[in-house]
Amino acid sequence: MNKIITISRQFGSGGREIGRRLAQELGFAYYDQEIVNELAERTEYAKDYLREIDQINPLPLMPITIAQSFSQTIDPISEMNHDIFQRQSDLILELSERSDSVIVGRAADYLLREKQNLFRIFIVADEEFKLNRCCEKREVDLNRTNKQMIKDIRGVDKRRARFYEFYTHQTWGDPINYDLVINTSRIGIRRAVDMVKQMVMHWDPPVQSE
Amino acid sequence: MNKIITISRQFGSGGREIGRRLAQELGFAYYDQEIVNELAERTEYAKDYLREIDQINPLPLMPITIAQSFSQTIDPISEMNHDIFQRQSDLILELSERSDSVIVGRAADYLLREKQNLFRIFIVADEEFKLNRCCEKREVDLNRTNKQMIKDIRGVDKRRARFYEFYTHQTWGDPINYDLVINTSRIGIRRAVDMVKQMVMHWDPPVQSE
Numbered sequence: 001m002n003k004i005i006t007i008s009r010q011f012g013s014g015g016r017e018i019g020r021r022l023a024q025e026l027g028f029a030y031y032d033q034e035i036v037n038e039l040a041e042r043t044e045y046a047k048d049y050l051r052e053i054d055q056i057n058p059l060p061l062m063p064i065t066i067a068q069s070f071s072q073t074i075d076p077i078s079e080m081n082h083d084i085f086q087r088q089s090d091l092i093l094e095l096s097e098r099s100d101s102v103i104v105g106r107a108a109d110y111l112l113r114e115k116q117n118l119f120r121i122f123i124v125a126d127e128e129f130k131l132n133r134c135c136e137k138r139e140v141d142l143n144r145t146n147k148q149m150i151k152d153i154r155g156v157d158k159r160r161a162r163f164y165e166f167y168t169h170q171t172w173g174d175p176i177n178y179d180l181v182i183n184t185s186r187i188g189i190r191r192a193v194d195m196v197k198q199m200v201m202h203w204d205p206p207v208q209s210e
Numbered sequence: 211m212n213k214i215i216t217i218s219r220q221f222g223s224g225g226r227e228i229g230r231r232l233a234q235e236l237g238f239a240y241y242d243q244e245i246v247n248e249l250a251e252r253t254e255y256a257k258d259y260l261r262e263i264d265q266i267n268p269l270p271l272m273p274i275t276i277a278q279s280f281s282q283t284i285d286p287i288s289e290m291n292h293d294i295f296q297r298q299s300d301l302i303l304e305l306s307e308r309s310d311s312v313i314v315g316r317a318a319d320y321l322l323r324e325k326q327n328l329f330r331i332f333i334v335a336d337e338e339f340k341l342n343r344c345c346e347k348r349e350v351d352l353n354r355t356n357k358q359m360i361k362d363i364r365g366v367d368k369r370r371a372r373f374y375e376f377y378t379h380q381t382w383g384d385p386i387n388y389d390l391v392i393n394t395s396r397i398g399i400r401r402a403v404d405m406v407k408q409m410v411m412h413w414d415p416p417v418q419s420e
Contacts, residue, residue, distance in 0.1 A: 122385070124385045124386055126386060173385065175332070175334045175383065175385055175391040175393060176334055176336060176393065178391075178393060179392075179393050179395075179396055179397055180390070180391070180392060180393065180397070181385040181388075181390070181391035182389075182390060183385060183386065183388060183389050183390070185389075186389055187389055187390070187409070191409065195405060195408070195409065198405070198408060199397070199401065199405065
């Protein structure tokens, strides 16, 4: 059975890099931006639109099923975004059947929760670490003050949390929803990769009582 | 410099056993109940009273410093418990200087937060795992229904959280306060021990950017 690693992460914590390195070093398929590209090929949605949706994670005002029970006229943008989420979820399930994989974000830990050989990782870091990393990688607007940049970084996570909670009814980042939560502030990215690699490579059916 | 592992844990998650095995296998000193015994020897408090305090983690109604600024007449029980916490904290600091150690609970992760070579571990598990484990270890009243036992288990964690938050002003179990959070439900206790052991044994000064 395929091994699947899902990586959820605070913005700036190095989670994406951990995912990329894990895939490289373990020889697993890697899915992040790739999911957007594949969706664009399969659907009528333009790649740029999908990329924008992927960045900002907009949410319908209420779950589509509830909206439908109130009225036939649902906000068409909401409906479209919901459709994208649905098709993205189907794609993630399909990819997880194809080969050993690392999947970043997109509530994949929840979508694949019934799978055996699933490793659900969440990466956090303290604000100093995240700020330094975002500056280094130019993932924040360097013209802003440190205080503003920290606010921007928190803003990304707030959107991620809302997206996750909307679709999963679980709390984003609550350790109970993951197998391992790594704080990269002191452990660092190299060690985090090694830790997950060790676990995945030497995995055998879990023995709870042992 | 001494290596110190602090273990915080949800009740029933197997955290204490992980700590005990880590100490055994790494040859570290192990401090849990031992702290109560040592305190009883050093102070005028009776061991039974200290043990009771240790179990229920009672809190002063407000921090002693604030209470003092309002009035000279502080509840003597609160003051006594605060004094115990203070002397326990001093003892933990002293023990951490003595040798490589594993310290379970008692907000040790916070007390020792400035130390180098500190590994702050938090152990969680899902409710089914915790219930099974508590029944197996007879740490819950087996005459109660499953629902009542789950309530009891949650109650212990609520007290732990309140105690931690009172003294540290941090959120108990928030991954940002630890280096590693392990969910034993699927990882299991043996693998959790190995994971921390690997990390501690192969530790060298952290390189954040790597």
